Amino acid sequence: MIDGILLGLTTVLTLYNLTLVLVGCAVGTIIGMLPGLGPISAIALMIPITYGFEPSSGMILLAGVYYGAIFGGSTSSILINAPGVAGTVATAFDGYAMAGQLGQPGRALATAAYASFAGGTLAALLLLLTAPFLADISLSFQSADYFLMMVLGLSLVSAFASEGEHLKALIMTFLGLALSTVGTDLTAGVQRFTFGRMDLIDGISFLLLAMGTFALSEALMMVLRRNKSEKAPTIPTSGLRLSKSDVNAIVPTITRSSILGFFVGVLPGAGATIASFLSYGFEKSLARDPTPKFGQGNIKGLAAPEAANNAACTGSFVPLLTLGIPGSGTTAILLGALIAYGIQPGPRLIVDEPQVFWSVIVSMYLGNLFLLALNLPLIPYLARLLLMPRSILIPLIMFFSMMGVYLVSFNTFDLYLIVLVAVSALVLRVLGFPMAPLLLGFILGGMLEDNLRRALTVSDGNWTFLIDRPITIVLLGIIILTLLSPVIRRLVSVATSR
Amino acid sequence: MFNARSFPILIAIGGSILALLFIMFPPAFEPEGPFVFNIELIGLVALMLLYAGLLEQLGFVLATGLFLCAGFLVLGERRPVRIGLVTVALTAGFYFLMAALEIHLPQGAWTGSWEGGVMERF
Amino acid sequence: MSAFFRLVTTASLLACSLLAAPGHAETIRSGQLLDEVHFLIPAGPGGGWDGTARGIGEALRKSGLVERVSYENLSGGGGGRAIARLIETADRQQNTLLISSTPIVVRSLQGIFPQSFRDLRVIGSVIADYTAILVRADSPHTDFNSLAASYQQDPRSVKIAGGSVRGSTDHFVVAKAMQLAGGTPRSIVYVAYDGGGKAMAGLLTGECDALSTGLSEAIEMHRAGEVRILAITAPQRLTELPDVRTLTETGLPLTFANWRGFFAAPGLTEQRYKQMINTVEAVVETSEFEEIRSRNGWSRLQLSDQAFYDYLEQQEQEIGELMRQLGYLRKVK
Numbered sequence: 001m002i003d004g005i006l007l008g009l010t011t012v013l014t015l016y017n018l019t020l021v022l023v024g025c026a027v028g029t030i031i032g033m034l035p036g037l038g039p040i041s042a043i044a045l046m047i048p049i050t051y052g053f054e055p056s057s058g059m060i061l062l063a064g065v066y067y068g069a070i071f072g073g074s075t076s077s078i079l080i081n082a083p084g085v086a087g088t089v090a091t092a093f094d095g096y097a098m099a100g101q102l103g104q105p106g107r108a109l110a111t112a113a114y115a116s117f118a119g120g121t122l123a124a125l126l127l128l129l130t131a132p133f134l135a136d137i138s139l140s141f142q143s144a145d146y147f148l149m150m151v152l153g154l155s156l157v158s159a160f161a162s163e164g165e166h167l168k169a170l171i172m173t174f175l176g177l178a179l180s181t182v183g184t185d186l187t188a189g190v191q192r193f194t195f196g197r198m199d200l201i202d203g204i205s206f207l208l209l210a211m212g213t214f215a216l217s218e219a220l221m222m223v224l225r226r227n228k229s230e231k232a233p234t235i236p237t238s239g240l241r242l243s244k245s246d247v248n249a250i251v252p253t254i255t256r257s258s259i260l261g262f263f264v265g266v267l268p269g270a271g272a273t274i275a276s277f278l279s280y281g282f283e284k285s286l287a288r289d290p291t292p293k294f295g296q297g298n299i300k301g302l303a304a305p306e307a308a309n310n311a312a313c314t315g316s317f318v319p320l321l322t323l324g325i326p327g328s329g330t331t332a333i334l335l336g337a338l339i340a341y342g343i344q345p346g347p348r349l350i351v352d353e354p355q356v357f358w359s360v361i362v363s364m365y366l367g368n369l370f371l372l373a374l375n376l377p378l379i380p381y382l383a384r385l386l387l388m389p390r391s392i393l394i395p396l397i398m399f400f401s402m403m404g405v406y407l408v409s410f411n412t413f414d415l416y417l418i419v420l421v422a423v424s425a426l427v428l429r430v431l432g433f434p435m436a437p438l439l440l441g442f443i444l445g446g447m448l449e450d451n452l453r454r455a456l457t458v459s460d461g462n463w464t465f466l467i468d469r470p471i472t473i474v475l476l477g478i479i480i481l482t483l484l485s486p487v488i489r490r491l492v493s494v495a496t497s498r
Numbered sequence: 499m500f501n502a503r504s505f506p507i508l509i510a511i512g513g514s515i516l517a518l519l520f521i522m523f524p525p526a527f528e529p530e531g532p533f534v535f536n537i538e539l540i541g542l543v544a545l546m547l548l549y550a551g552l553l554e555q556l557g558f559v560l561a562t563g564l565f566l567c568a569g570f571l572v573l574g575e576r577r578p579v580r581i582g583l584v585t586v587a588l589t590a591g592f593y594f595l596m597a598a599l600e601i602h603l604p605q606g607a608w609t610g611s612w613e614g615g616v617m618e619r620f
Numbered sequence: 621m622s623a624f625f626r627l628v629t630t631a632s633l634l635a636c637s638l639l640a641a642p643g644h645a646e647t648i649r650s651g652q653l654l655d656e657v658h659f660l661i662p663a664g665p666g667g668g669w670d671g672t673a674r675g676i677g678e679a680l681r682k683s684g685l686v687e688r689v690s691y692e693n694l695s696g697g698g699g700g701r702a703i704a705r706l707i708e709t710a711d712r713q714q715n716t717l718l719i720s721s722t723p724i725v726v727r728s729l730q731g732i733f734p735q736s737f738r739d740l741r742v743i744g745s746v747i748a749d750y751t752a753i754l755v756r757a758d759s760p761h762t763d764f765n766s767l768a769a770s771y772q773q774d775p776r777s778v779k780i781a782g783g784s785v786r787g788s789t790d791h792f793v794v795a796k797a798m799q800l801a802g803g804t805p806r807s808i809v810y811v812a813y814d815g816g817g818k819a820m821a822g823l824l825t826g827e828c829d830a831l832s833t834g835l836s837e838a839i840e841m842h843r844a845g846e847v848r849i850l851a852i853t854a855p856q857r858l859t860e861l862p863d864v865r866t867l868t869e870t871g872l873p874l875t876f877a878n879w880r881g882f883f884a885a886p887g888l889t890e891q892r893y894k895q896m897i898n899t900v901e902a903v904v905e906t907s908e909f910e911e912i913r914s915r916n917g918w919s920r921l922q923l924s925d926q927a928f929y930d931y932l933e934q935q936e937q938e939i940g941e942l943m944r945q946l947g948y949l950r951k952v953k
Contacts, residue, residue: 030595031599045599045600045601165525167516167519167520167523167525168520168525170516171513171516171517171520174509174512174513174516175513177509178506178509178510178513181505181506181509185502187502188501188502190502192502192506193506220539220542220543223536223538223539223542223573224535224536224539389575390573391570391573391574391575392570392575392580392584394542394569394573395542395565395566395569395570395573396566396584396588398542398545398546398569399562399565399566399569399588402546402549402550403562403592406553407601410602412550412551412553412554415546415549415550415553416547416550419543419546419547419550423543430529431527431529432527432529449505452500452505453500453505456500461499461500
């Protein structure tokens with residue numbers, strides 16, 4: 001294995017390849033910052049350019065593009081509350097608050113960069129240590145287990161609500177679940193709630209909902225709040241160095257989130273979005289009296305989803321490379337790229353062609369490393385974006401939100417829809433309804449229903465699938481414990497106070 | 499039998515119960531405010547709807563240019579140089595970036611062509 | 621903000637000029653090919669249609685056949701919006717090739733969009749992916765007839781995974797095969813997954829007993845010995861897979877190809893139409909196309925003009941009949 005890694009390093013480390021990774025990172029970061037164009041489109045657009053490259057050169061260019069696009073997505077999440085891809089939604093919760101309310105965009109971007117780099121590194125290490133067993137793990141989860149994972153995700157919804165808002169958070173979750181049923185139903189192949197419109201056959205895109213409820217409604221919110229802070233915002237140019245207490249706070253968070261993210265990423269049916277939401281909820285429930293609160297710029301709330309997101313992306317390479325199974329849109333497009341370079345991922349790859357296997361891993365890792373080195377110096381300039389006067393910034397956010405949605409479907413119907421979503425979200429936010437549970441319900445809703453229906457089809461309609469297999473029983477136990485945890489906590493405190 | 503209707507019905511039942519709870523026991527709530535309902539907000543929403551309607555008719559360049567200028571003006575920006583500079587830089591920059599990536603933006607019905615233009619390879 | 625964009629544009633231009641290999645022009649009969657090609661892709665960047673169109677566009681450019689190539693994505697309505705747009709703006713679509721595949725036939729039968737291939741000019745198909753029916757390597761079944769036999773004994777005992785929605789070709793092909801083998805197509809237990817990769821995972825975890833999917837998505841796992849392809853829907857055995865039997869060989873007269881091909885706007889002049897056919901026929905012969913084709917594991921399926929039209933009519937009739945039997949088509953079209 002060490003030989004393999006060294007071989008991978010020597011193939012990859014040439015001046016030509018280093019130039020490619022530089023170009024890739026730059027192009028990827030910029031594409032990623034544009035909402036609507038995430039890693040999937042960035043890679044798809046670069047593939048034709050790289051036809052005829054050496055596989056390792058092509059991979060290293062795409063690795064730069066890939067990690068660049070992820071970093072770019074976090075940047076727009078943090079600076080303008082515009083999560084361009086699902087994996088960076090949880091980043092916006094505390095990242096945007098830290099950059100905006102606390103006026104520390106530099107600190108937020110630096111935390112995101114370090115956390116995602118650390119997440120990628122830890123995940124790569126885990127990959128080295130556990131690669132032989134991982135293929136088996138990724139194939140031990142069935143639809144019933146994924147269904148329960150989604151339920152577990154939903155049971156974390158209280159983590160996304162502040163005190164006394166649980167009912168509102170639940171209502172928003174149900175609204176998200178309801179919206180997830182629009183479109184063609186996978187299991188039965190029938191259309192639901194499309195009102196006969198062709199534009200709704202494919203459902204409502206997640207990006208539209210995220211951009212509408214976060215970026216666009218936030219831009220409108222700024223107009224509403226206008227008189228409250230008329231003066232142009234002044235940003236203390238906080239350095240890129242995190243303070244010692246920051247580092248102490250996020251190291252355990254990053255470690256936990258990376259491990260969690262990696263293993264969730266290994267499962268072909270879960271992916272980076274679930275990983276980032278789970279780790280955010282987990283960190284929030286672990287924290288005792290955090291200051292600032294989660295959702296108001298807590299550094300752990302930013303580090304956790306960033307580390308988990310990147311670790312999950314690395315984890316998703318396990319089913320991709322060892323089984324040739326893409327678990328997400330991004331790995332599906334990477335599979336296409338690998339095939340275009342003449343690399344056919346599958347069980348034989350690591351045995352027959354270890355140098356190819358390891359050079360792919362090494363290129364991806366170098367992409368991660370170079371991105372950190374390249375982008376840290378850029379952060380102060382990016383942060384200055386927020387110094388723009390609002391009369392300029394608000395139309396820019398509006399343009400980026402709408403163009404982001406348009407670039408996914410090229411359909412003006414979606415432009416009207418996002419305006420409707422943003423205005424409704426504005427009203428709901430003024431009335432104190434949180435938006436994060438809506439997105440959580442929307443993301444989990446579709447997967448929850450599909451997996452449940454599959455599990456029921458496979459078990460001929462028997463609900464006994466819930467107790468048929470050990471993994472399912474364990475997951476069921478975790479859910480029951482999570483739901484009962486407030487009761488248990490109270491019982492324990494009563495017992496100890498006696 | 500759990501079919502395509504079941505899940506939406508369950509959501510509807512759950513949602514109704516929650517809504518009923520919300521009406522019976524409305525949680526104490528203090529708005530974040532003070533919010534100032536203003537004409538700018540209406541102007542911006544109208545502008546976005548117009549942009550949605552005109553994007554494919556006028557083409558990306560013209561529609562976006564007008565949208566951005568009008569947006570700045572609605573929000574009280576009055577310095578013509580700044581307005582012009584930001585509008586031109588953003589519209590042209592975005593247009594050429596998409597051209598370099600070979601992503602097609604609407605050229606506008608008036609050009610008489612849905613193809614060609616700058617989309618050709620440099 | 622503007623600084624970013626300058627940076628982007630420069631970087632992208634740099635990337636393009638650095639990376640684009642110089643095209644070597646072949647001597648072609650000038651005037652017989654299109655001067656420029658505009659691909660209309662009925663989906664967003666990153667899908668199968670998009671990949672094929674951009675791949676073929678790159679082959680056109682690198683082989684020097686056509687220098688000016690552009691792409692337009694227009695998703696929605698399962699491809700229906702792009703078809704509608706092509707028809708509405710036909711007079712402005714003189715260089716436009718719409719890429720499509722078998723689902724255009726299925727979806728217009730289902731009434732998802734009102735148009736069919738008859739409303740467009742049929743240019744030609746270029747590649748095909750056959751459907752494979754496969755099981756895990758540890759399965760007791762070694763040929764399709766033995767799988768069909770246990771299906772006839774108890775349809776519920778054979779769960780069949782597929783990578784697309786119920787009522788799509790993955791579902792139809794396996795239902796038709798079971799019917800030809802003597803079973804009832806309606807009682808099939810089809811488990812729909814979101815994509816071929818997840819369906820493969822569903823088979824390997826033991827959740828399902830068989831999988832019906834595109835051959836290109838299964839071929840590598842078969843070679844690795846993880847799964848066993850019982851039968852494919854090709855008319856003859858493939859040179860890449862000499863050991864895998866076709867359904868026809870098994871005694872079931874079923875062939876099916878998920879083709880990818882091109883269509884043009886209605887009302888083109890005969891000359892323009894000929895140029896389009898020549899262009900598509902020419903690109904298929906280039907080594908650049910051949911490289912993309914073989915890497916992706918696609919089979920050749922080269923039909924032009926009337927031959928392709930007849931093929932589509934036949935496919936439409938076969939699929940329509942099966943859909944009626946499965947109860948997916950109430951009104952007779």
